[in-house]
Amino acid sequence: SRSIRLAVVPGDGIGPEVVAEGLKVLEAVAPAHDLKFEQTAYDLGAARWHRTGETLPDSVLAELRDQDVILLGAIGDPTVPSGTLERGLLLRARFELDHYVNLRPVKLFPGVATPLAGVTPDDIDMIVVREGTESLYAGTGGVLRKGTPHEIATQESVNTAHGVERVIRYAFEVAANRPRRKLTLVHKDNVLTYAGELYQRILKQVGAEFPQVGTDYVHVDAATMFFVTQPQRFDVVVTDNLFGDIITDIGAAIAGGIGLAASGNLNPSGAAPSMFEPVHGSAPDIAGQAKADPTATILSVAMLLDHVGAPAAARAVEAAVAADLTERAGLGARATSQIGDAIAKRVAG
């Protein structure tokens, strides 16, 4: 059987609880597809920071680089100053491993309740290709005259032709392989004239190589509205890092909630391992109560399987999740591990 080195970063809050269920399902599906995952767990997050002051040490980063793929739970804790773990661990991993595509499907499964009236699964089936290494997330800028009435805080949006080209190219490739073959650029080119113009220009350039893909453009503010009023409008969406962060939370909300939203931080070049994680955070308010929904992590495991070249295993996990979702409405509240058990059981046969 094929052996795959898997780094596991459970992280904070509900992270370890949902990751345990993701691994349960992975272990259940692997044998039938001749896969073997060699797991290494990494202790990263709030506890390590409290103990050692470290977020993502160079030595750990070097070990992560050596793995084939990474599964991450969630990062962040109210006892740690805001931004410390987000920047020092999660964004550092995304940037250092050059995860330039943050892939976030927005898909309504049958049987799942959406807050949108009169909407069926056919109406919500899109995939957001969020840029993962640039824009306002770059973290450059600074503070002048701190604490004075004349304080100035600047935060720069960095957008490179290289970075924009590669994410737009990836989005065209995704769109070319979907039945509707439609790619929508979401930005704010009427105000962010430099970055917006760069995205528009490169969309045109790369689009010339994909004549079969139709393109259009929607301002990000309008996109938030259309996600709610006309989700049918979208097939593949490409956007920058910050806009992608915001619209994928709306995407999660319309497709059944943050408990179901999966993502992959991809380095499509293969030069470093890709990292799969639920879109949700560490939810410290419900941590340790077995209330967290592991479905987003399990669907992230399906994306991981696709990424390692095991599409049949990925489809098997998705089918098991889909079947579980159709029965959920009739069941009472289930513990995190009960949901994982039910999906693992279906996937195993």
Ligand code: IPM
């Ligand atoms: C996400 C999260 C992260 C982001 C935070 C925790 C840094 O909101 O994955 O969407 O902003 O990208």
Ligand code: MN
């Ligand atoms: Mn987010």
